[in-house]
Amino acid sequence: MNQSNDSIGFLITNVKTANGALPIEGASVTIYGGTTLNQDGNPSFLKSDIIYTLKTDQNGKTNKVALPTKSKDLSLTPDNPIPYDSYNITVTADGFYDASYLSVPVFQGITSLQGANLIPLSEFASPTDYIPNSQRQYKESSMN
DSSP states (O other): OOOSSOEEEEEEEEEEETTTTEEOTTOEEEEEOOEEEOTTSOEEEOOSOEEEEEEOOTTSBOOOEEEEEOOGGGGGSTTSOOSEEEEEEEEEOTTBOOEEEEEEEEETTOEEEEEEEOOBOOTTOOTTOOOOGGGOOOOGGGOO
């Protein structure tokens, strides 16, 4: 069976603030990388290959984009690799801390929705200052 990226999945990113209450218009969303399988059959991430750079609309959403992924048929046999590809996403907006989402799965024929909750900058902070995940208060399922 062919294990190459021969199928297409879709991705929409929904960028908000205030724990998902307010959309952020004009946020920059960069989709990059993806998984490939190394010689051992384990996933390997490519973090430098930019695939799309998008802006969010007035509702905080990007356009739906098509991404190569693996065939869903790979899930039918237990000895096959994962039946999807993963992508990395970086979200930036003026006045907010940057956010990154790693290993976002994209399945054949499915539109994946990735929520992003941006936190406003404090008075003297830089957008690239580190925020531990324990201080990020968001629920991805409420971002749709």
